[in-house]
Amino acid sequence: MERYNTMSGKKTESSDNIVLYPGLVKRLIEKGMEALKEKDAKKALTMFEQAEQYDAEPSQILFGKALCYVELGKLDDAVLLTDQMLRNDIGNYYDILQIHLSLLVQLGRYDEVVEMLDVVLAEDRLPAKHAESFYQLLHFSRQMVEDSPTYIKEPLSEELDLKETYDDINERDSLEQWHFLQQMRKHNNPADIRTLLSFVESESNDPALRSYALHMLTMHKVEKRVRIRKFDQEAEVIPVELNADEQQRFGNAVVEQLEARLAVENPSLFKMAEQLWWQFLYALYPFTPKPEQKDLWAGAVHVAVHESNGLPFDEEEIAGMYNCRVQQMLEKGEEIHFVETETFQGISGHSFR
Known part of the structure; x- marks a missing residue:
C-alpha cells in the first residue's frame, strides 16, 4: 500500500x-x-x-x-x-500559499515573502480573491526588509509580552502594534477582544492596522458594536456581520479599468497602480471610496501612480481615457496620496513601490 x-x-x-x-x-x-x-x-x-x-x-x-x-x-x-x-x-496552490506567507511573516522571514510574491505577481495569474491580501503582505514585508532589518530574524512570538502590552498598545509604534496583533491571532480571550475593540476605535492608530484588527474581530465572530471613523467616514459596525465582498467587487472593477488602459502601455506601472489601489482600499476598510464610480477612481489611481513615481502625465488625456472630470479626478488622486502618507506612518522612508 x-x-x-x-x-x-x-x-x-x-x-x-x-x-x-x-x-x-x-x-x-x-x-x-x-x-x-x-x-x-x-x-x-x-x-x-x-x-x-x-x-x-x-x-x-x-x-x-x-x-x-x-x-x-x-x-x-x-x-x-x-x-x-x-x-x-x-x-489549492493559492490557498496554501496564503497560509505559508502568513507564517513567514509571523516568523519574521520577510525577505522570503518578498522573493516569493515577486515571482507570483510576475506570473500575472493571481486570482482576484487573493490580490488584496497578497499585495498587503508584499507591501509590509518590503518595508520590513528595507527599513527595519533588525526585525527580519526575530520571531514575533518572542518580541512582546502580551500581558504587558494590553494596556498600552495604542501608545506603541506601528511596528510593535503589528507584531502584537500577529501574536493575538493565536489567542481568543476577553482581554484580546477588549484590546482589539479599543485599537480599532482609536483614530490615532495606523488605518491599515486598524483594518487588520477589525478583520480579526470578524474572524472571532465578535457581536459587540464598534464605532469607526476613517478619513471623514464614520459608522458603527458589528464585526461578525461585516463582509468585504462589496469592497472587493468594487476594487476588482477599478483594476479592470486600469488594466484595460495601462497594462499594455506599461505593465510594470500597472502592477504598481494595482498595489497602490489595494493598499488604499485596505486602509479605508470597512468603508468604500466615495463616490463609487469605477472610472473616476481608476483615473485617480492612474494619476497617483504617475505622481508617486515622479513621472510626467497629461491630466486632460487621462481624464478623457476614463471619461471623468479633470478636477474631481485630481482631487481623488490627492486623496489616495493622503491615505498613502497616513498608512504605516510609524515606519520611516516607506515606499509602495
Missing part, C-alpha cells in the same frame, strides 16, 4: 496489509476538523496523523496538520509542511 511521505514529498510502499473500514479516512479527517473547531489541536493532530497512515489523497490531511501546528504554536513545523505542499502541488 502507498503512503505519502511529508518530508520527501513522495509516495512510499508499505508492507502492512491493512484492511480499511469503509469511509475510515474520511471520518478521521472529519473528527480532526471537529477537534480544531473545538480548539483541541492536540486531538486534531492525532486524528490527522492516523489518517496519514492510510492510502488517501494527502491534501486535506496535510492541510489539517498545518492548521494544528499553527494552533499549537509550532510555526516552523507548519512552514515546512506548507512548503512541501507548494513544492509538490498538493491542495
Whole structure:
C-alpha cells in the first residue's frame, strides 16, 4: 500500500496489509476538523496523523496538520509542511500559499515573502480573491526588509509580552502594534477582544492596522458594536456581520479599468497602480471610496501612480481615457496620496513601490 511521505514529498510502499473500514479516512479527517473547531489541536493532530497512515489523497490531511501546528504554536513545523505542499502541488496552490506567507511573516522571514510574491505577481495569474491580501503582505514585508532589518530574524512570538502590552498598545509604534496583533491571532480571550475593540476605535492608530484588527474581530465572530471613523467616514459596525465582498467587487472593477488602459502601455506601472489601489482600499476598510464610480477612481489611481513615481502625465488625456472630470479626478488622486502618507506612518522612508 502507498503512503505519502511529508518530508520527501513522495509516495512510499508499505508492507502492512491493512484492511480499511469503509469511509475510515474520511471520518478521521472529519473528527480532526471537529477537534480544531473545538480548539483541541492536540486531538486534531492525532486524528490527522492516523489518517496519514492510510492510502488517501494527502491534501486535506496535510492541510489539517498545518492548521494544528499553527494552533499549537509550532510555526516552523507548519512552514515546512506548507512548503512541501507548494513544492509538490498538493491542495489549492493559492490557498496554501496564503497560509505559508502568513507564517513567514509571523516568523519574521520577510525577505522570503518578498522573493516569493515577486515571482507570483510576475506570473500575472493571481486570482482576484487573493490580490488584496497578497499585495498587503508584499507591501509590509518590503518595508520590513528595507527599513527595519533588525526585525527580519526575530520571531514575533518572542518580541512582546502580551500581558504587558494590553494596556498600552495604542501608545506603541506601528511596528510593535503589528507584531502584537500577529501574536493575538493565536489567542481568543476577553482581554484580546477588549484590546482589539479599543485599537480599532482609536483614530490615532495606523488605518491599515486598524483594518487588520477589525478583520480579526470578524474572524472571532465578535457581536459587540464598534464605532469607526476613517478619513471623514464614520459608522458603527458589528464585526461578525461585516463582509468585504462589496469592497472587493468594487476594487476588482477599478483594476479592470486600469488594466484595460495601462497594462499594455506599461505593465510594470500597472502592477504598481494595482498595489497602490489595494493598499488604499485596505486602509479605508470597512468603508468604500466615495463616490463609487469605477472610472473616476481608476483615473485617480492612474494619476497617483504617475505622481508617486515622479513621472510626467497629461491630466486632460487621462481624464478623457476614463471619461471623468479633470478636477474631481485630481482631487481623488490627492486623496489616495493622503491615505498613502497616513498608512504605516510609524515606519520611516516607506515606499509602495
